[in-house]
Amino acid sequence: MRSIVASDQASILRGADMTARRWVGQPPGIAVLREVAVPLVLLVLWQVAGHQSMTSADLALERAAWIHHTEAEFGLPDEAAWQRAALPHTSLLMAANSYYAVIHVATMAGLLLWVYVRYREHYRRVRGTVTLVTATCLLMQFIPVAPPRILRQDGFVDVAAEHGQSIFGRPVAGLVVNEFAAMPSMHVAWCVLVAAVAARIASSGWRWLGVIHAAVTLVVVVVTANHFWADCVMAVMVVLMGYTAQASIAAARRRRGRAAASPDQVTAMESGNG
Secondary structure, three states, rough: OOOHHHHHHHHHHHHHHHHHHHOOOEEEEEHHHHHHHHHHHHHHHHHHHHHHHHHHHHHHHHHHHHHHHHHOOOOOOOHHHHOOOOOOOOOHHHHHHHHHHHHHHHHHHHHHHHHHHHHHHHHHHHHHHHHHHHHHHHOOOOOOOOOOHHHHHHHOOOHHHHHHOOOEEEEEEEEOOOEEEEOOHHHHHHHHHHHHHHHHHOOOHHHHHHHHHHHHHHHHHHHHHOOOOHHHHHHHHHHHHHHHHHHHHHHHHHHHHHHHOHHHHHHHHHHHOO
């Protein structure tokens, strides 16, 4: 047990040292620009994917219909039935529409800020995983897939449009919102990331709020008919691939660090891990 604790302490100290060396002596403006550049690049990719998908509406509808039919063949619960059960509860549906529109962005921004302030040694890895998962989702969305709410013939209802809460079909803050980006669900990918990061690095009971947020988001995306089960499953797979990739990158960095270290440093690291 002591060796495990010593190993964890050594890892944390090495992470803190690497973070300090990256930030100390670096002009604050450059650090800020580096943090701003990543979301800007993702925003551009999001807009390009959105414009491209608008030219393939027919294909997006065909793919959505195929997904719905295939889910039925596999015996998955019908999303339209879940939505019908929620339709009589207007206030809850309107709350779900608002939750879908804004909460995923707010929670992700809050997560990154929280990790940066409270758990700085984890920030680089968390940011890298979020960036990798988001970029993967956006690249996959270059293959447009319509959300279930457009399949009215299958019993779905666009509840956001009915209550005047839709963010689609018009620019939002000057940006085009991609209506055919259902696969994979970015909402589900982000909420799973929030839950995983909070459960892993936090020690208080508040970390389970991330799990609650993920469960609520899953219900919200289904009853508002914005996503199929398949969209959610694919999002979870992307998150798992992102974590695997980040773990591989971290292992490669550690190997490079050991290769570049002097024999005395390697001996000290091994004794600290032993």
